[in-house]
Amino acid sequence: MTNEDFPLPxxxxxxAPYWEGLREGRLLLQKCSSCGxxxxxxxxVCDACFSMQCEWVQASxxxxxxxxxxxxxxxxxVFKQDAxxxxxxxxLEEGPRMxxxxxxxxxxxxxxxxxxxKLEAHDDNWVFPNFVVA
Amino acid sequence: xxxxxxxxVTGVGETAYTRGSGRSAVALSxxxxxxxxxxxxxxxxxxxGVIPVTGRGAIAEDxxxxxxxxxxxxxxxxxxxxxxxxxxxQCAAAAIAAGICRHVLVLLGRDAFPGGRVAxxxxxxxxxxxxxxxxxxxxxxxxxxxxxxxxRRHMELYGTTIRDFAEIAVTTRQHALLNERSIMRKPITIxxxxxxxxxxxxxxxxxxxxxxxxxxxxxxxxxxxxxxLARPRVLISGVAEGHPxxxxxxxxxxxxxxxxxxxxxxxxxxxxxxxxxxxxxxEIYDCFTYIVLCQIEDLGFCAKxxxxxxIREKGIGLDGALPVNTHGGxxxxxxxxxxxxxxxLVRQLRGEGxxxxxxxxxxxxxxxxxxxxxxxxxxxxxx
Numbered sequence: 001m002t003n004e005d006f007p008l009p010x011x012x013x014x015x016a017p018y019w020e021g022l023r024e025g026r027l028l029l030q031k032c033s034s035c036g037x038x039x040x041x042x043x044x045v046c047d048a049c050f051s052m053q054c055e056w057v058q059a060s061x062x063x064x065x066x067x068x069x070x071x072x073x074x075x076x077x078v079f080k081q082d083a084x085x086x087x088x089x090x091x092l093e094e095g096p097r098m099x100x101x102x103x104x105x106x107x108x109x110x111x112x113x114x115x116x117x118k119l120e121a122h123d124d125n126w127v128f129p130n131f132v133v134a
Numbered sequence: 135x136x137x138x139x140x141x142x143v144t145g146v147g148e149t150a151y152t153r154g155s156g157r158s159a160v161a162l163s164x165x166x167x168x169x170x171x172x173x174x175x176x177x178x179x180x181x182x183g184v185i186p187v188t189g190r191g192a193i194a195e196d197x198x199x200x201x202x203x204x205x206x207x208x209x210x211x212x213x214x215x216x217x218x219x220x221x222x223x224q225c226a227a228a229a230i231a232a233g234i235c236r237h238v239l240v241l242l243g244r245d246a247f248p249g250g251r252v253a254x255x256x257x258x259x260x261x262x263x264x265x266x267x268x269x270x271x272x273x274x275x276x277x278x279x280x281x282x283x284x285x286r287r288h289m290e291l292y293g294t295t296i297r298d299f300a301e302i303a304v305t306t307r308q309h310a311l312l313n314e315r316s317i318m319r320k321p322i323t324i325x326x327x328x329x330x331x332x333x334x335x336x337x338x339x340x341x342x343x344x345x346x347x348x349x350x351x352x353x354x355x356x357x358x359x360x361x362x363l364a365r366p367r368v369l370i371s372g373v374a375e376g377h378p379x380x381x382x383x384x385x386x387x388x389x390x391x392x393x394x395x396x397x398x399x400x401x402x403x404x405x406x407x408x409x410x411x412x413x414x415x416x417e418i419y420d421c422f423t424y425i426v427l428c429q430i431e432d433l434g435f436c437a438k439x440x441x442x443x444x445i446r447e448k449g450i451g452l453d454g455a456l457p458v459n460t461h462g463g464x465x466x467x468x469x470x471x472x473x474x475x476x477x478x479l480v481r482q483l484r485g486e487g488x489x490x491x492x493x494x495x496x497x498x499x500x501x502x503x504x505x506x507x508x509x510x511x512x513x514x515x516x517x
Contacts, residue, residue: 007257007270015267041268041383067290067390069282070335075275084332087274089283089385099269099283099385108335111290128272 006078008126015042017056022127027117028056029096040096061117062134063090066097068109088131090115101130138405139369141227142360143514144237145174145353146477151315151468154247155347163191163243164200166349174353175364176237181353183208183229183238185222188215188471188504191243191349208235214375215261215504216419217394219352219473221375223512226354238354242473246345261505264382277421278334278342280384280506285336285424288391292439296336298446299423300327302458303340303465305451306420310462312489315474317346318466341423343464350473352480366484369517371497372406374398378507387507391439393425395501395509396432403434406513410434413513414495415482416456417475419503420463429501430456433511452492460490472502476512483516 011019018041021028030039034051045052066089074080086102088109102109103118114134122128147169149155149162163186171178178201184194186209192200194209208229212218219240226238256277257266265280274280288294304324310316322340330339360367376398380387403409410433418433420426427441435456436444448455461467461478468474479500481487487495502510 007266007275009267009271011267040386041264043264067283067287068335069279069286069337070332071273071279072332073278073334075279079273079275082273085273087272087279087283089390097385099274100272111287122271126271130272 003078007076014044018042021056022119022129025119027059027061027119027129029059029094030054031057038094038096040098059092059094063092063115065089065109065111065113065115066091067111068102070108088115090131098129103130103132135231136405137224137227137231137373138371139357140231141354141370142357143352143368143370143476143480144355144360144363144365145170145172145176146480147171147173147351148315148474148477149349151317151346151348151470153317153346155245157245157347159190159243159245160192160196162245162347162349163241163351164196164349166243166351167192167197167239167241170351170353171239173365174355176353179203180237181239182206183226183235185210185212185225185238185240187212187218187222187240187242187473189242190245192241197239197241208238213261214502214508214510215259216421216471217375217502217504217508217510219471219476220500220502220510220512223354223370223476224373224375224510227370227373230354230356236356236359239351240354241349241351242471243349244470245347247347251345259505261382265506269385278337281422281425282334282337284384284390284428288424288428289336291391294427294442296328297324298427298442299336299341300324301445302420302423302426302450303327306459306463306465308451309460309490310466313461313467316462316467317344318462337422337424343421343469346468348468348470350470350477352473352476366516368480368483368514370512371515372402372408372513373511374401374405375508375510378509381506381508384506391428393428393432393503393507393509395429395503395511398509398511399433402511402513408497408513412497413456413499415460415479415492415498416458417460417479417498417500418458419472419475419501420459420465421503423465425503426458429503433499433501452490457492460487460492475500479514483514
């Protein structure tokens with residue numbers, strides 16, 4: 001799908017490795033090189049020790065549903081074809097959270113349910129994370 | 135030094151609230167400003183401080199140019215979304231207490247029709263940069279979608295129900311029917327709420343605030359100057375802002391049922407030397423019904439998780455233990471990013487509340503909520 005109105009990410013030099021990782025089929029988290037604390041979404045400084053050095057580690061993709069919403073009203077025209085769609089807040093087993101689509105069967109999600117990340121190509125350039133029930 | 139009683143709101147002003155004014159947000163904010171300045175009994179040239187609030191309304195340069203102000207001494211911006219009008223009261227009070235200026239104009243204008251919609255444009259605001267990169271491409275675009283998981287989590291942890299949300303929508307609408315500026319003019323029932331279309335579960339249409347045009351403004355003055363002005367003096371006795379954990383991403387917030395105002399409330403009450411039980415009337419930011427319920431808890435009116443019960447058992451109507459949003463709020467009067475809440479509280483404390491006047495309202499509270507959970511509150515009293 002190509003659509004010039006689609007709100008594609010605009011990565012920064014600091015977040016680019018995350019998106020590059022998705023293209024390579026890996027869900028990456030930042031890990032502080034100094035104290036080892038994991039963080040997400042990508043940002044420049046570790047809030048535990050203030051180090052700006054980090055490495056990228058691969059997350060398992062496993063997690064549990066922390067909360068969710070099913071969007072019925074498409075606020076941008078590009079999402080109209082998808083509505084209604086599910087967005088889940090996921091507690092990754094490594095600790096940080098992420099928000100992503102849940103590819104479900106139409107039923108309401110249940111908080112605490114185990115889910116696993118599935119990467120899906122959005123177009124030739126972009127790969128986005130989604131979840132399915134594990 | 136505390137800011138307790140170091141500033142007073144001396145003037146309040148609003149335009150008509152409409153859907154399609156045919157006027158710019160700049161013009162609307164300036165019209166409201168002129169009304170607020172006249173309400174105070176001041177001349178536009180008396181304004182020596184300006185805090186333009188969020189969005190497309192007039193900025194300091196517009197105020198100087200249009201009002202012929204020769205020596206503006208203070209200008210600031212408070213980028214906290216819907217928490218900005220109340221946080222601006224703190225900023226104004228601090229500038230006045232420091233002796234920088236005497237009369238600070240806080241103004242706001244919105245022209246949602248046809249241009250400046252909030253629901254589809256928030257990702258352009260710097261506070262939404264993180265969300266814009268990592269969540270917007272996946273389809274999380276609007277405040278309704280970003281805040282819905284907070285409400286869902288609250289329901290899961292505390293048994294809060296959509297009936298609790300409906301109670302807020304219905305009561306707020308009842309108040310709006312008493313207010314001549316309200317855009318929403320039809321009564322609604324609990325059933326109407328439940329039957330309204332789903333926007334982003336659990337938020338239905340009647341859980342959501344509106345988009346509209348209009349302007350609102352207030353003048354904050356030195357308390358000595360306030361004594362000599364036109365209206366009964368309304369002092370800012372306690373004021374504070376609070377930023378939630380993980381303010382750039384609700385997703386990453388350890389406890390997503392807790393807002394920034396929870397940090398600000400103890401500071402503001404301590405400053406004022408008051409308790410939640412002392413509050414006669416509360417104007418609580420209501421971009422969504424749930425946000426009212428959550429703030430009632432975070433302000434200390436009840437324990438976390440007890441907001442639904444508080445609303446059911448104590449009541450937030452004009453005869454309730456805590457009358458809330460006596461003007462009809464963002465839900466039913468108009469979405470003026472909470473500037474209309476500040477205006478309404480001042481009117482209530484002056485005894486100018488009209489059909490919605492809370493009897494013997496002497497001490498009141500106003501909150502703001504914005505972006506990903508920023509909060510602010512001001513406790514005011516007649517005096």
